[in-house]
Amino acid sequence: MTTGARVRRPSHGPGSLLEVAVGEFITRGYDATSMEDLSRAAGITKSSFYHHFAGKEALLRAALERALDGLFSILDSEAARTGSPLHRLRHIVAGQVEVLVAELPYVTLLLRVRGNTETERWALERRREFDARVAALVRDAVEAGEIRTGVEPALAARLLSGLVNSVVEWARPGGSTTNLPAAVANAAFEGILPAP
Amino acid sequence: MTTGARVRRPSHGPGSLLEVAVGEFITRGYDATSMEDLSRAAGITKSSFYHHFAGKEALLRAALERALDGLFSILDSEAARTGSPLHRLRHIVAGQVEVLVAELPYVTLLLRVRGNTETERWALERRREFDARVAALVRDAVEAGEIRTGVEPALAARLLSGLVNSVVEWARPGGSTTNLPAAVANAAFEGILPAP
DNA sequence: GTCTATAAATCGATAGAC
């Protein structure tokens, strides 16, 4: 048995390496993660890693693109473009939670970006665009009288974004989304801790 | 006029340097910020900076201590220890927003810590303790029948924490807290976007 | 309390053999 135990070097493709890299970026932080760390985690040398990706920032960009594509696909869906503003908002919030859990590591990385490099600034800009689209919908819902009076649209949009995005802090990778999107939407629209 | 223009070297104390350092940590990220960056921002050399602080991690620890002391002081206040669970929760949420704005850079830094170093793990542990105290109060409120049925205490506590902490993403340093704490509490307990 | 100079380690990235 022992004679047949070969140290099989895993055949890596770009997708596999990206998955490993994003995992390291999340646990150690992007800046604190060296190419040496990534290579060790993938089981290859630094040089081999450079054969697949141009560098550290190329890895980051690929990961952020995946997260942003997932988020913007929500806005393009049928349910996000039909019905009342409030109905569309509810669907977007639930969809955001779905994408967030399905693409957990990539979205987590996106939400931690601070604009240090050109790639990070590009991602921040696209994120702001997404938030602006949702904020516009919040204003529409308020103006349509679908929201109780006294709610400030700009503040509500920011808190809504904060509540939804905070799910990445405790969601499990690949976790079940059976009723989480609906539960988060309920908390957002009817109160996290409503009186009886 | 030009002859009298002296380049006055600002007399730095530890407090002043900490303020500068935390500002740099927030804009660039802790790991991406070098001691050279800190020295340049403070207007002194790297060596002079080491005269005041043992190193980069000592700066981080001092900043995180300040943030955590602010948060725990909320739990010790009179209003957080008297009245019904729901009443106490409301006060804690509002107080959290107050501390968050008053100590914005320090709390911002705390919320970005990921557990890379021993100092960061210590801060994470104290943060978890604070969250656990709040979560226990949420359970008490649910069991006391002060919360509408169907609300899952653990999920509610997490979303509540996420909503409150997200304020650091857009709050202005030293900004006015005239009605922000109350507005955030309203959003949390009565819905961010409640139906009319 | 500030400075110049530098040590020792690590960083991202490349050259070139197999």
Place this chain on the structure above:
DNA sequence: GTCTATCGATTTATAGAC
């Protein structure tokens, strides 16, 4: 597609003069 070896820049931190 993987490796060893290394470059040049940058990192945290210290030594020692003023």
